[in-house]
Amino acid sequence: MKKILVILLLAGGLATATRAQGHWQLIKSTNKVAPRSECSLVVVEGKLYLIGGDGPARPVEAYDPKTDSWAQKAMAPFTMHHLQAVGLGDKVYVLDAFYQGGYPDQVPLPNVYSYDTKKDNWQKLAEIPAERRRGGAGEAVYNGKLYIVCGITHGHRSGTNSMFDCYDPATDKWTSLPDAPHIRDHSMAVVVGDKLYAIGGRNTSLHDADNFMSFFNKVVLDVDCYDFKTGKWSTLDAKLPMGTGGGTAVNLNNKIFYIGGERATDTQPNGPQKDVYCLDPAKDTQWQKVADLNQARNGVGGTVLNGKIYIAGGGGGPGGPPPPNGGKPGANPPPNGPPPGGNEGDIALEVFSLK
Template identity: 25%
Template sequence: MKSICLFICVLSFQLMAGSLNWQRKADLLMPVQEIYPAVFQGEIYVAGGLSSELPKQQGQMTAQVQIYNPKTNTWRYGPALPEGRHHGQLVAVNDQLFLFGGFIQANGGNWSASADVLQLDLDQQRWLKVASLPAPLSETVSWVLDHKVHLISGRSPATKANAQWHDQADVATHWIFDPKLLKTEVAPALPEAKNSAAAVVFNEAGYLVGGRQVKGGNKAGVHSFNPKNQQWAAQKAMPEAQAGLAAAVLNQQLWVFGGEFFQQGGGVFHKVWSYSAADNNWQQQGEMPVPRHGLGAVALDDAIYVIGGATAAGLKQTSAVLERVIIK
């Protein structure tokens, strides 16, 4: 009976996916949300994050770094961050791994935006502070172009206060970090200030997808940045306004997963969308078997890995789910 049940469960899991083949993989060691995973040396790294499963006295955040090996389908803990941190931007570039900004416990609050640039020292097996951003920045997203890290959008302190979430304001920030010089320069600002977007490199340009404005709600807008002429351009908007989503590029298509909304009691987006530049069109590609927001997505070994997040809007029902998505 157990084998029959397992077969039916797996079959129903795959039928929900539409044109995608969803494979459930080993759960995270710790459920986390508001994460920005990175592929580093053939493995998936998840640094810090929030979790409804963690104590409120520690801000429900973690300093743990979780590493997934796709060959063995196993997770392990790596060198922990110096302190608990969430909404920090993890980026692999030039065989180096950096973490930019995010929120930490400081100034009497759990949402103090940080200007730290941390780097994983592989020899010492610990994280070192190697630079500071021009200002504290959190809920930002990134892409790597020409071996440099672009940090785009997010939230920064609106006043001298920097302790709680409401102390921050949406920004149109666009900075370029040079991993060799460990310096940051200002680049053309994005067309609108927002946070909780997703970012990918697509067709040799940087794409910024969705996001939200605190006073304006979720956004469906998509903008691309051309590194050659240093200009932004509006692209075809998503069919739905989404924030807290994740994106990845595979098979010459841009894929979007999850996100949250707060109208009518709030909820989590189920639909999976793909965008093709060839016909400038968005198309629904089934639904997520486990819809989530505050999740991560990375492309690795001809598949997309969808990681963590939460199954309800806000800091509730944090998930440890890891799925491998194969394009049929």
């Protein structure tokens, strides 16, 4: 009997030690917001702003956690999707997005745009050099300047790259910087301390002869790091355990959280994922699996507010199927059709807490 008790205690302790940390909770706001995917979620002065999304031009939607409600704001000047918008001061900035053309021939934005949360309007800013325009890139803020890394220049056909650029909103000028070590698109960027991390994504430019959509399993596991102090790139030893394209990434308590996205494998067709991984870049040598999302998501927006991670939107939400034939032989792009993937219900706001 004592041996059995010891075994049970040990098993219970092991389960506690290996249990994924944190938890995700779906938030039922007082009002619903129409679903959207390939969007971005940004915090500005205590409110969440949902920006962009596939389909026609979308209004900005602002969520106030104090009232648990959404408010519709200014309409975007045109479609903006496949972006990681960033907040600085009282504005939201967009340095990369697709705005014209049908899948797989989307065209990237020709200019930087900002949304003023005080005036509730959009402003057209500096022209982006033609050869540096792209969508599906990672964006981040450091010391009052905006940075964009990687992306894809020609929709979902070609042009996956490792380009790295800086936009200074004070001067409205664009500067090219040294390329990252790895090419990737449908990826994210996160700043922790004095370093920027290029994370996740895939190489959408790779198409098999009999399967245009074979890019779904061409994920990038390497994490590249740019040191602002030295101006040099390096690649971490810690690789993502499972890669995805179209995930989101945030900095919570100086730790990087990589969330969701889509992927295919040799045995499974493409589909949205629930996986969430965490890395403390100051000391960790490998990523830690934390609590899964309640709903699998791709093209989801994510941000941090009051010590918690918020995500919203994304394909694969309530009733949202994985892309048709994703990762299967013979899967070719519909001419001028919508991108693969889908979503039903509302934007499904979800929050992660470590406690």
